[in-house]
Amino acid sequence: MKQNNDIPIRNIYYMLSYAYQTLNLSEYKQMGVENFENVKDLYAEILSIGIPAIIKGGLSKEYKTVEETSNVIKGKIDITSTIKKNAVVNKKVAIAYDELSEDILLNQIIKATLIYLSRSKKLSQEKRRLFYGFLPYFSEVSEIELDLNLWKNVRYNRQNIRYQFIVDVCRFLYEQLIFDESTDSQKMKEIQDEQSLSSLYEKFIYAFFKRETEYKVSRPQIQWNVxxxxxxALPIMQTDLVLQKDNKTLIVDAKFYTKNMVAxxxxxxxxxxxxxxxxxFTYINNWKKGPDETLAGMLLYAKTTAVDxxxxxYSIKGNQIFVVSLDLQQDFxxxxxxxxxxxxxxLE
Structure with missing residues (x-):
């Protein structure tokens, strides 16, 4: 069957625009969506515009602990390490101090992505040269090997939030390229296609209702009703989206699969x-309802081309559960x- 990666490039662009308001900035508005034959080219173009913006604004820095032996005392003296290294003989001591450094995970991910893209035959020679040209700006950043688990360790704050869009697009593009190069079976490709757009789908759904409606929009954690x-040891119940109006609450869970129903x-x-x-159903049953609150749940699937x-x-224990499919291949x-x-x- 055809997969969800058949979503038109224009619609993926719109999804990105909602999920990341950064894409609405003037730097990106010059992109002509019609010029892209595939989603990889779209992601690559975004990075070719966004990474210079990161460089222009200055690479983010964080305090890192530096340990070394020196004849100049600063920070803390490590007596034990000094003795072990026999540093006193050379009239030095082991010290540890904090120093602002560009060598942080966010910059490491971008540098590793640039190295990977500059060597990828899936991109044009022009794009490879462009990405290679950005590398000197990351000379103080360590080289690491790209791995999808890296993104699980990323944390954002007020100082580095400008990185979020670019770092996420680095992941989207890396997924597309690495899966294209390594996939050797249709079944594995289905799983990989599913992973590559599901995160964007969730972000898009949340941002859409935040921007297009006047509902109260949130994504709270639901506490277990013990x-x-x-x-x-109970798992965290993290909602994708909760919509509220007056005394009505709709808990929405966004689902992006290659197959939405199974036989x-x-x-x-x-x-x-x-x-x-x-x-x-668990979300609904553990939600702390107000005295006059009406509650419902919705599974919001991205439609596939399967017949079913x-x-x-459904109405289960007095609560409605809606199961619907959103066709991402239709006009936006x-x-x-x-x-x-x-x-x-x-809600109305």
């Missing part, structure tokens, strides 16, 4: 994915219309 206040055997009846239903698509309404004006209709159906 009887004895013992919650150790237990070939030719069998397609069913809802049980884990997804269990998840939204989720489009169901229709995407907006569908999203508003899904929410308004319950």
């Amino acid at each position: 009887d004895d206040e013992f919650t150790e 237990r055997f070939d030719g069998g009846t397609a069913k809802q994915k049980s884990s997804n239903l269990y998840q939204i 698509q989720p489009n169901h309404n 004006s229709d995407i907006k219309k569908n999203l508003l209709e899904y929410a308004n159906h319950f």
